[in-house]
Amino acid sequence: MGKSNYNPLGQWRGHVGGLMFKVFDGKQVIAPYEKRRRNDRTPQQLQVRAKFSLAGKLSKIIPSEVLVGMGGNGVQNRSAFMKKAVANAVVTVEGGEYTAVLAPEKLVLSEGMSLLLSSTPTIAATGVVSGTIGDVPEEVSGIMVVALVANAEGEYISTVYEVVAPSEGSASYSLKTGATGVGTKVNVYTIPMTLTAEGQNLMAREEYAQEEAGYALSLVMQESSSAVDYKHSQYVGSATLSE
DSSP states (O other): OEEESOOTTOOOOEEETTEEEEEETTEEEEEEOOOOOOOOOSHHHHHHHHHHHHHHHHHHHSOHHHHHHHSSOHHHHHHHHHHHHHHHOEEEEETTEEEEEOOGGGGOOOOSSOOOEEOOOEEOTTSEEEEEEEOOOTTOOEEEEEEEEEOTTSOEEEEEEEEEOOBTTBEEEEEEOOOOSTTOEEEEEEEEEEEOHHHHHHHTSHHHHTSOHHHHHHHHHHHOTTSEEEOOOEEEEEEEOOO
16 A cells, blocks of 8 residues: 655545555555455345346337326436336246336326226227227316236336327226237226316417317327326236237
8 A cells, every 4th residue: 555645636545446546544545456246146136137128118118298197297206116016016036037017007197186087998900909988077078098018927018198088977988009929918907187277278269279189188288298297097908919
């Protein structure tokens, strides 16, 4: 170990290559740097890694606007989603490999409205997922329907969504997932929305009034993040593509 009372470049802290630079009693100290060995392969650490890996993959394939609808806004909501996914994930071990799984109903984040009456979704050979929604309150202007798609191995691979407008207390949806492989599983969620005063003003504009209600609402949402208030996100059910 070496010491120096004077360093024209100032005092250094940290390490470069095999040398550690630190300051002790006002003097620059240079010593060999030895990287500490850590046991990062304990069962507990591997379980945590598996949970965060799953949560990270999910947050990447779920669009920001869907996360906002599930409760919260932007980065804050993505963080809330990650915490919920990690907290509710269950880890399985097979052949020394740690894998985290998450029940689809555990992804629901927001609250604030009674649940809607929804039929069990169905999936066609073309990958189109469809269903109906009932008991929609009058104040609900639109419903974001979200389909989270997993392959036959159970790995989530994509997310699709559409906005539908209820009529006389009910609505129907038809989502093109693009997934046609046997064993594909689709988990469906609904997120009711009510228009804010700003949203009502936008919807009244001529260019939106001429569009189909659900499509117009999706355009209004894209134009202004404060055009709608999101209510209780709900897990509707799942459908699996069979032969």
